[in-house]
Amino acid sequence: MTLTDSSLTDLVEAQVLERVLHEALRRGGDFAEIFAEDRSSSSIFLDDRKVEELSTGRDRGAGIRVIVGETTGFAHTADLSEKGLLSAAEAAAAVAREGGGGVRKTALLRQASEHQQVGTLPSTVPKSAKVDLLLRADDASRSAGGAIVQVSAGYGDSRRRILVANSDGLLTDDDRVRTRLFVTCVASGDGGLQTGFHSLAYTLGYEMFDEHPVEEVAAEAARRAITKLQARPAPSGVLPVVLKSGSGGILFHEACGHGLEADHILKDSSAYTGRIGQVVASPGVTLVDDGTLGPNWGSLVIDDEGRPTQRNVLIRDGVLTDYMWDYLRARKEGRTSSGNGRRQSYQDLPMVRMTNTFLLAGDEDPDEIVSQTPNGVYVAQLGGGQVNTATGDFVFGMTEAYLIENGQITEPLRNANLIGNGPDVLSKIDAIGNDFDMSSGTCGKDGQSVSVGCGQPTLRVAGITIGGTASA
Amino acid sequence: MPDLLSLARRVLEQATADEEVEVYVSHGRETSVRVFEGAIEQLETAESAGVGVRVISAGRQGFSYVGALDEPAAKEALIEARDNARFATVDEHAGLASPDGVEPPVLDLWREELVSFPTDDRVALALELERRVRSGDSRIRQVVSSDYVDGFGETAIATSRGIEVTDRQTGCYLFVHAVAGDGDDTQTGFGYSVGRAPGELDLEAAAADAVDRATRLLGARKARSAKLTAVLDRRVTATLLGILSGTLSGEEVVKGRSLFAGRIGEQVGVGELTLIDDPTNPLAYGASQHDAEGLACRCNSLIAGGELKSFLYDTYAGRLAGTTSTGSAVRGGFRTTPSVGAQALSLQPGKLDQPEIIAAVGEGFLVQSITGVHSGVNPVSGDFSVGAEGLMIRGGELAEPVREVTIASTIQRMLQHVVAVGSDVEWLPGAATGVTLAIDEIAMSGS
Numbered sequence: 017m018t019l020t021d022s023s024l025t026d027l028v029e030a031q032v033l034e035r036v037l038h039e040a041l042r043r044g045g046d047f048a049e050i051f052a053e054d055r056s057s058s059s060i061f062l063d064d065r066k067v068e069e070l071s072t073g074r075d076r077g078a079g080i081r082v083i084v085g086e087t088t089g090f091a092h093t094a095d096l097s098e099k100g101l102l103s104a105a106e107a108a109a110a111v112a113r114e115g116g117g118g119v120r121k122t123a124l125l126r127q128a129s130e131h132q133q134v135g136t137l138p139s140t141v142p143k144s145a146k147v148d149l150l151l152r153a154d155d156a157s158r159s160a161g162g163a164i165v166q167v168s169a170g171y172g173d174s175r176r177r178i179l180v181a182n183s184d185g186l187l188t189d190d191d192r193v194r195t196r197l198f199v200t201c202v203a204s205g206d207g208g209l210q211t212g213f214h215s216l217a218y219t220l221g222y223e224m225f226d227e228h229p230v231e232e233v234a235a236e237a238a239r240r241a242i243t244k245l246q247a248r249p250a251p252s253g254v255l256p257v258v259l260k261s262g263s264g265g266i267l268f269h270e271a272c273g274h275g276l277e278a279d280h281i282l283k284d285s286s287a288y289t290g291r292i293g294q295v296v297a298s299p300g301v302t303l304v305d306d307g308t309l310g311p312n313w314g315s316l317v318i319d320d321e322g323r324p325t326q327r328n329v330l331i332r333d334g335v336l337t338d339y340m341w342d343y344l345r346a347r348k349e350g351r352t353s354s355g356n357g358r359r360q361s362y363q364d365l366p367m368v369r370m371t372n373t374f375l376l377a378g379d380e381d382p383d384e385i386v387s388q389t390p391n392g393v394y395v396a397q398l399g400g401g402q403v404n405t406a407t408g409d410f411v412f413g414m415t416e417a418y419l420i421e422n423g424q425i426t427e428p429l430r431n432a433n434l435i436g437n438g439p440d441v442l443s444k445i446d447a448i449g450n451d452f453d454m455s456s457g458t459c460g461k462d463g464q465s466v467s468v469g470c471g472q473p474t475l476r477v478a479g480i481t482i483g484g485t486a487s488a
Numbered sequence: 489m490p491d492l493l494s495l496a497r498r499v500l501e502q503a504t505a506d507e508e509v510e511v512y513v514s515h516g517r518e519t520s521v522r523v524f525e526g527a528i529e530q531l532e533t534a535e536s537a538g539v540g541v542r543v544i545s546a547g548r549q550g551f552s553y554v555g556a557l558d559e560p561a562a563k564e565a566l567i568e569a570r571d572n573a574r575f576a577t578v579d580e581h582a583g584l585a586s587p588d589g590v591e592p593p594v595l596d597l598w599r600e601e602l603v604s605f606p607t608d609d610r611v612a613l614a615l616e617l618e619r620r621v622r623s624g625d626s627r628i629r630q631v632v633s634s635d636y637v638d639g640f641g642e643t644a645i646a647t648s649r650g651i652e653v654t655d656r657q658t659g660c661y662l663f664v665h666a667v668a669g670d671g672d673d674t675q676t677g678f679g680y681s682v683g684r685a686p687g688e689l690d691l692e693a694a695a696a697d698a699v700d701r702a703t704r705l706l707g708a709r710k711a712r713s714a715k716l717t718a719v720l721d722r723r724v725t726a727t728l729l730g731i732l733s734g735t736l737s738g739e740e741v742v743k744g745r746s747l748f749a750g751r752i753g754e755q756v757g758v759g760e761l762t763l764i765d766d767p768t769n770p771l772a773y774g775a776s777q778h779d780a781e782g783l784a785c786r787c788n789s790l791i792a793g794g795e796l797k798s799f800l801y802d803t804y805a806g807r808l809a810g811t812t813s814t815g816s817a818v819r820g821g822f823r824t825t826p827s828v829g830a831q832a833l834s835l836q837p838g839k840l841d842q843p844e845i846i847a848a849v850g851e852g853f854l855v856q857s858i859t860g861v862h863s864g865v866n867p868v869s870g871d872f873s874v875g876a877e878g879l880m881i882r883g884g885e886l887a888e889p890v891r892e893v894t895i896a897s898t899i900q901r902m903l904q905h906v907v908a909v910g911s912d913v914e915w916l917p918g919a920a921t922g923v924t925l926a927i928d929e930i931a932m933s934g935s
Contacts, residue, residue, distance in 0.1 A: 064743060066579055068549070070572040073823055074565075075538075075555035086524075090532040094556040107533045110607070143575045166744060202745065202868065209744075209868040250873075252896065252933035253713055283524070285632045285667055287674070363534055399863040402875075406632070406667050406676045409892055411875030413863020433864040435875040435894050435933075481710070483864070483873040483894025483933045 028052055028078075030124050032098045033181040036080070037122045040105040041183060044112040045084045047347075048105070048122075049182040051320060052078040052096060053362040056139065057174040062150040064166060070143060079362040080108045083344065087111045092363045124187040129318050131191045135223030138173035138195055146171050149197070149230050156231040157201050160238030163245060165209075166202035169234070173222070180322035188322040194313070194467065195224045196456070199237040205245035210430075212240030213399075213415060217456035217467065218311045240397065240416050243428045250417065250432035250484025256392035257434065257480045258385055258420065262453025263397050264412075265470025269373045269459065270403040271410040271438025272303060276330050277356070277368040278345035280405045287408040287439050288336060296336045297442035300378050303331040305340055307355055307371030313456030314372040314469035321357035321366050328354045331442075342368045360464035370459065374471030378448025382474035385447045387423040393482060394418045394425050395434075408438035414482075432484040441477050449474030490515055490537070490557050492644035493654050499541065499562045500646045507545040507573075508584045509566065510647040510781070514538065514822050515557065518639030519607070523614040524631075531607070534639075538822035543569040544583055548576040553823050581807035584649050585781035588812065592777040592784035593768035597657035599685035602638055609686070610636050613662060617691055621666050621679070624699035627706060629669035632676075637661055638686065651782035658684050659773070661917060662694045668702035675708065675891075677701030682773060682917045701856060705877060708889035711934040717852035717907065718895055718930040719845055719881065722914045722922030724855050725835070728902075729763070729920035733830035735867045735899065736790050738814075739805035740828075747870040747899060748796060756796045757903035762836035763791040765800060765816070772832035774919045780819040780826040788814050790833075794903075802828045818919075834921040838909035842924040845908045847884040849926055854878045854886060855895065870898040876932075893934040897927070905929045 033050055040048035058072045078101055079092035089111030093104040138146075153169040172195070179189045196217035203210050214237040218224050259267070280286035288296065297303070307316045307325025316325050321343045329337050341349075342357030345368060358369035386394060399413035417429045454471035496511040503509035515537040522530040539562040540553040550573030552565040576582075618634035638660035646652050661682040668675050679698030681690045720728065740746040748756065766787040767776050776785050781803055789797045801809065802817035805828050818829035840848065856878040864874040873896035880887040897905075910924030 060575075066577040067575060068577075068579075069551055069825060070575045071551040071553075071825070072568050072572060073553040073555070074561070077555065085527075087528045088530045090530065092534060094537065110533075111528060111531050143572070147575050211866065211868060252894075252931055254935060283632050284630050285665075285676075363536065365530065365532065400860075401863060402859045404676055404859075407674050407891075409859075409875070409877075411860030411864070411894070413860060415863070430869070431864075431866055431871055432873045432896070433860045433875060433894050435860070435892055437892060481892060481894065481933055481935075483875070483896050 036101040045082045047083040052179040059172040063168040082108045084112045127188045134221040153234040156234035157238040163203040165204045169199045201238045201241040203241035210244035217313045219315045220311045247428040247430040250429040254479045261451040261474045265472045269470045278339045285406045297334045298445040302376040312469035325355040372469030377452045377473040382449040392420040444478040447476040496646035510542040512540045514643040516641035520637040540822035541569045547578040548573045585803040590784040602658040602685045620695035630667040632665040635663045645782040653782045666698040666702045675705040705889045708891035711890040717928040720925045725925040726920040726922040729833045737828040738799035738801035742809045757794040767831035774831040780817040783815045852881040896931045
């Protein structure tokens with residue numbers, strides 16, 4: 017089933033949009049844009065065998081921006097009537113002080129975008145079936161072992177119908193459906209309590225669970241918690257680190273990707289400013305951002321400025337080839353957007369954001385990468401992280417990791433942070449596996465959260481600082 | 489301004505006799521100005537409003553919200569919440585707050601001058617902040633952003649248990665992000681100032697802070713791994729208190745997810761350690777007359793003289809633990825249900841300010857900022873390992889800058905190893921106040 021039957025263009029008529037864009041540019045200004053959105057979502061949370069709550073919500077509104085030279089004005093409204101939109105347009109236009117910009121008429125030309133194909137719209141699935149999913153997750157986690165003492169699980173789905181109209185005459189829309197599930201387990205043993213987490217998140221409808229049974233997610237979360245009961249404190253100091261495929265893509269998203277966003281570049285607040293054409297990574301390292309990658313969590317048909325997403329090669333074989341761009345930053349440089357303009361909701365301005373960001377696979381056998389590492393740490397799951405884009409310094413949590421001793425993966429380690437510098441790590445990658453996997457995450461920037469995908473093959477970094485408590 | 493309480497009452501009238509209903513209505517406006525290189529980069533006006541409805545029927549809870557002050561849509565949300573409740577598990581502890589007779593503090597958190605503050609003056613503040621940072625030191629290479637943000641918020645809660653309250657407050661802040669450079673070396677520093685009205689902001693201090701923080705880290709290197717005394721800067725302590733508050737949530741405790749479970753009455757820290765959560769103090773950014781369920785806010789003593797005194801509870805957690813709410817329900821706006829949280833944590837200040845503590849410590853590490861807090865701290869096991877940058881302390885004075893190290897311990901050990909609490913209280917945005925804190929036996933990992 018396709019969703020073209022319910023496009024948002026039905027929500028606000030084209031003539032109204034044209035009149036609102038006209039109002040937005042009445043006092044001058046180079047560019048005006050309307051982003052309208054109708055979002056419905058549902059979530060269920062299960063904790064300690066109880067369905068604590070089923071929650072549903074609806075948000076509808078429009079954000080209007082006006083660009084005058086280097087200045088952007090922005091206002092939003094939950095009132096999608098012509099009156100509401102005109103009043104937001106007037107507020108956004110307040111930055112165009114000079115006035116007398118002349119009359120500009122916009123004739124909108126609708127550009128059809130092929131919407132995401134959805135198997136089963138989550139809103140058509142009975143609430144009781146979604147509740148049942150979480151109860152199954154709880155059962156599956158508990159049956160993984162008697163050490164599991166607590167299970168919590170969450171389900172969420174959202175449908176965002178968006179419309180973008182701008183003074184360049186663009187009128188387009190999109191219909192995005194996302195579904196996710198997560199399970200957290202607490203295991204109890206002699207060494208105290210340990211937690212394990214696993215999640216599933218795709219740009220898919222409810223059919224996601226046909227391919228990814230909830231029991232597998234639950235069992236994986238339980239396994240992580242139980243494994244860590246035997247864990248010893250992580251070492252402290254600099255060691256070689258092998259990242260399992262799909263475990264550490266977030267590191268490259270955070271520590272390299274953010275520094276390649278054109279807003280940081282144009283403000284000279286990135287370690288990668290002015291380095292196009294230079295070697296910034298080990299040979300064989302190719303970093304890509306691609307919003308077109310099927311059902312991955314960061315996929316989008318069009319970005320939140322109405323531009324189709326595309327595959328952007330950022331680093332090719334160690335050499336920096338390009339940055340990521342949104343409309344505003346691309347306009348400054350006289351080029352086109354790379355389809356990376358995103359926003360959390362109609363209440364936010366778009367900015368340069370990643371979609372699915374990943375390192376391409378190499379040709380080494382993942383097992384050999386481990387066996388050729390005399391001593392080090394094997395990371396099977398990285399948790400959240402943080403980066404200073406100006407310096408490239410980052411920190412990440414290891415939520416499933418093991419010691420490598422004499423080329424063998426041995427004892428599990430307790431959670432600890434990895435700390436390092438993005439540009440430095442890229443040039444210290446000394447082995448790239450021939451496998452590949454992706455994972456999902458939520459990326460926060462300037463107070464806005466968006467869904468992103470991250471991926472990488474198994475690879476080794478010659479040395480990263482591990483912030484454990486045991487001496488290395 | 490819209491009459492939020494009447495809207496809440498009109499929605500509440502739709503409640504049936506066999507259900508409990510809570511209607512939470514909020515409305516706020518935020519204006520933000522960002523300048524860059526002497527010109528306005530962004531000027532945003534954001535008005536947000538909505539209604540969240542909670543229904544509890546036969547021990548089952550359901551919730552729904554709508555992002556508009558629209559009476560028919562809010563009544564629809566009630567119907568939707570009622571339907572959602574059918575799918576929840578019966579929980580004998582589910583229920584709304586009952587009026588408990590505690591008088592709310594009388595706080596004046598509203599400044600009319602903020603509401604009528606002209607846009608030109610907002611822009612002027614952001615521009616002046618940027619100018620001061622740029623001219624503050626020749627090594628300041630960039631001011632990535634200089635922001636002035638102000639806003640107000642008002643809420644109304646009406647419930648079928650007879651609670652009817654309204655709250656409102658104003659707030660504003662200045663925030664600046666500076667980059668300093670020296671040769672190939674780059675460092676960043678942030679400065680900010682918060683207040684309830686523009687007149688309460690300290691622009692000069694915010695600018696000086698950003699300049700100082702960015703420039704003093706220039707030349708920073710990785711330090712040698714060592715076990716040492718860490719002196720936490722005020723903002724770092726506030727972050728640490730935020731972590732601690734999660735472990736003092738009565739709900740986490742009763743569910744076995746806190747390292748403090750079953751330890752009331754125990755000496756969990758050194759005698760100098762006294763921690764309160766006091767939203768009745770109007771100086772605190774998190775001050776409020778009522779909590780997110782409409783009960784009076786109150787001052788709660790959590791740790792006194794190192795002894796664990798009590799946990800924080802909302803109505804549900806209180807019932808679960810066989811006690812009552814401590815007025816500690818918080819919520820992230822109309823889109824979510826209430827949960828337990830700290831509102832205004834602070835440590836009882838000691839006698840020495842930061843320079844005096846540094847002198848007394850002699851040898852150690854002044855932690856200017858930490859990163860990776862969410863991934864690096866486990867509230868159940870107490871494991872603590874975060875990224876850090878700052879300055880070494882040698883001979884009682886600040887010495888060379890340090891970056892890319894981690895500091896690690898456990899929360900349990902840290903509380904037992906506090907060697908000094910500063911006298912330098914700083915009111916910060918968020919739910920915790922800052923004060924310098926020195927802790928020994930910290931493992932620093934570097935080279």
